[in-house]
Amino acid sequence: MTNNKETHTHQYDENGKQICCSLEQKIDRKTPPSLGHSDDDGHNHSHDHSKGSESPWKEYFPSILSFLLLISGIALDYFDVAFFNGWVRVLWYAIAYIPVGLPVIKEAFEALKKGEIFTEFFLMSIATIGAFAIGEYPEGVAVMLFYAVGELFQSAAVRRAKDNIKALLDVRPKIANVLRNNSFLKVNPSDVEVDETIQIRVGEKVPLDGTLLSDKASLNTAALTGESKPQSILQGENVLAGSINMDGVIEVKTTKLFNDSSVARILELVQNATSKKAKTELLIRRLAKVYTPIVVYLAIAVCFLPYFFVDAYVFQDWLYRALIFLVISCPCALVISIPLGYFGGLGAASKNGILFKGATYMDKLKEVNTMVMDKTGTVTKGVFQISQIMTFNDWSEKTFMPFLLAIEAKSTHPIAKAIMEYQTSESVVEASEINEIAGKGLVGMVGNKKVVVGNQKLMQQFNITTPSEIEDIVESNVLVGIDGKFAGFVTIADEIKEDAKETIAAFKKEGINFIMMLSGDKDSITQKIASILGIANAKGGLLPEDKLNEVETLKENPKRVIAFIGDGINDAPVLAASDVGIAMGAMGSDVAIETADVIIQTDQPSKIVTGIKIAKSTQRIIWQNIYMAFAIKVIVLIMGAGGLATMWEAVFADVGVALLAILNAVRLQRMSWTK
Numbered sequence: 001m002t003n004n005k006e007t008h009t010h011q012y013d014e015n016g017k018q019i020c021c022s023l024e025q026k027i028d029r030k031t032p033p034s035l036g037h038s039d040d041d042g043h044n045h046s047h048d049h050s051k052g053s054e055s056p057w058k059e060y061f062p063s064i065l066s067f068l069l070l071i072s073g074i075a076l077d078y079f080d081v082a083f084f085n086g087w088v089r090v091l092w093y094a095i096a097y098i099p100v101g102l103p104v105i106k107e108a109f110e111a112l113k114k115g116e117i118f119t120e121f122f123l124m125s126i127a128t129i130g131a132f133a134i135g136e137y138p139e140g141v142a143v144m145l146f147y148a149v150g151e152l153f154q155s156a157a158v159r160r161a162k163d164n165i166k167a168l169l170d171v172r173p174k175i176a177n178v179l180r181n182n183s184f185l186k187v188n189p190s191d192v193e194v195d196e197t198i199q200i201r202v203g204e205k206v207p208l209d210g211t212l213l214s215d216k217a218s219l220n221t222a223a224l225t226g227e228s229k230p231q232s233i234l235q236g237e238n239v240l241a242g243s244i245n246m247d248g249v250i251e252v253k254t255t256k257l258f259n260d261s262s263v264a265r266i267l268e269l270v271q272n273a274t275s276k277k278a279k280t281e282l283l284i285r286r287l288a289k290v291y292t293p294i295v296v297y298l299a300i301a302v303c304f305l306p307y308f309f310v311d312a313y314v315f316q317d318w319l320y321r322a323l324i325f326l327v328i329s330c331p332c333a334l335v336i337s338i339p340l341g342y343f344g345g346l347g348a349a350s351k352n353g354i355l356f357k358g359a360t361y362m363d364k365l366k367e368v369n370t371m372v373m374d375k376t377g378t379v380t381k382g383v384f385q386i387s388q389i390m391t392f393n394d395w396s397e398k399t400f401m402p403f404l405l406a407i408e409a410k411s412t413h414p415i416a417k418a419i420m421e422y423q424t425s426e427s428v429v430e431a432s433e434i435n436e437i438a439g440k441g442l443v444g445m446v447g448n449k450k451v452v453v454g455n456q457k458l459m460q461q462f463n464i465t466t467p468s469e470i471e472d473i474v475e476s477n478v479l480v481g482i483d484g485k486f487a488g489f490v491t492i493a494d495e496i497k498e499d500a501k502e503t504i505a506a507f508k509k510e511g512i513n514f515i516m517m518l519s520g521d522k523d524s525i526t527q528k529i530a531s532i533l534g535i536a537n538a539k540g541g542l543l544p545e546d547k548l549n550e551v552e553t554l555k556e557n558p559k560r561v562i563a564f565i566g567d568g569i570n571d572a573p574v575l576a577a578s579d580v581g582i583a584m585g586a587m588g589s590d591v592a593i594e595t596a597d598v599i600i601q602t603d604q605p606s607k608i609v610t611g612i613k614i615a616k617s618t619q620r621i622i623w624q625n626i627y628m629a630f631a632i633k634v635i636v637l638i639m640g641a642g643g644l645a646t647m648w649e650a651v652f653a654d655v656g657v658a659l660l661a662i663l664n665a666v667r668l669q670r671m672s673w674t675k
Contacts, residue, residue, distance in 0.1 A: 062099035069096030093137035100148040127326040139647035146655040176207035189258040209261045210252035219243040295329030324640035327650035337625040337661030344668035345618030353601040354611045361597040366615040368563040375519035377567035379500040384418035391488035406431040406446040452481040474524035499606040506609040613673040625661040
């Protein structure tokens, strides 16, 4: 990594307004370059701290030097050392001031030349130079020193808040072993084409999305989904870039280019998330633009107006009070702590496998009072499995299942695949004379017995009488007749996710008072799943446009804030139409990434509850910071105007409150939302 030392030149528009060095750029330049800034991104300010390539000693040295000189000067003042007076004392404090003050003065001067007056650099420069002008040297150094320390704390807080996002970027592999001319070559992943074969050794990261060519693989997807348990992948299943191969050498056939891989899209999404401002942040920024100049004008008034009303007017005393006003007026605690709060919230969410496309969606999620969801893939696993086996006419499960397995082994139907997952200790004889009857099922010979496997119509065709209780079962049934008699049936159902029921209960605890399930599956199945989960409102048999119409109808009530949870493919129109679109387990779905506002990287609906809790915690901490900053600043402003506050109280009201706000925001990284 190169260490760029080029001097940054500010950029201004035709009206003289500075258009570079926004708060985001200021924050981002204090973040390691791997988070998206190159080493020559043009934002290495002279007053800025290390971007990660410099040693901590260089980053902290100016503040340490200034602090040591300040403490020494205060000690020399306290013990009234003979030589420490006159120009020696002034020079001592000036040297203490320069390491932390000179970079800020330079920034203020550059901005001032182009009309940017009310910047934090200008306020700090005028306040501290003014303190020197009236002989308050220690206070002048202290204000600038604490400002520099605040910058260091802010830098550290941002780095900490973005650690989880940085970890996501670190999952991008740097090398791919690709099969070319019958041998594996090490190339840059961006040079690998679709449909090429790549090899991943034990401990290596999968460089591109693809399908598994090897028989099986054990992959660690913790960096992508937050799941610590390795996933078992079988031949033909999807493999995601960024996963770590845990066992044996595997081969993968690529399905996407490096820059189109799911992890690359996710990383781009996360990096851009902070550009979408929340309403709270935008409000405070607009307020700060008005608030700061008003307080500056008030400071001027505090300095000069008393001349006309106070008999014993002493210019130095009132200038000191005005300088206190200037120090307090810097809105650092307000403007800085809010994005830091959102950084903390976004980082905590990504750590838990939840990706918000912006802070505005985090704010919106906490306001949701109506939750609408798809069934398949959202609260169910979307995978067929045997839920019930019933036998009749002296057949037992042990003797019945081998006949069914023998017939289904010849079928490619998804239900047949689910049945073939059944494990039996009995030997299965290969079926013969298999005949498929369209829309009904299969007929064949297993040993010397004729076996009929299919639906009710097939049983009727072969005059096999079935029990009436079958008609009451809403799930899909596979009926089996052996030698002209009904032998039993197998019920195939989509399995409900382990945390689905507790998720619905948690939604209600979080104040979501209307929950609805919309599904394209049969209405009878939809109603049964809804009943099991405790969802009062459910509709089945819907096309995608029907789901959209249902959500649009709900939106006619202006009091509803609607979130829709879907698998991100067929539900794309509804995801886009809802106030908050949430895609479940959508790491492999481009449609979900493009359409949804929140992406849950696992198949756990309980993560949505975690996301709501994180959003509420983030908002709570941000408003704590706002109330604290305003309250303390107003109190010290009044005290300063009345001559009851010194520069030290002003320092606390500005930098101290900013530090408290930063520390409060950092708490988000330590919180747990699992319960």
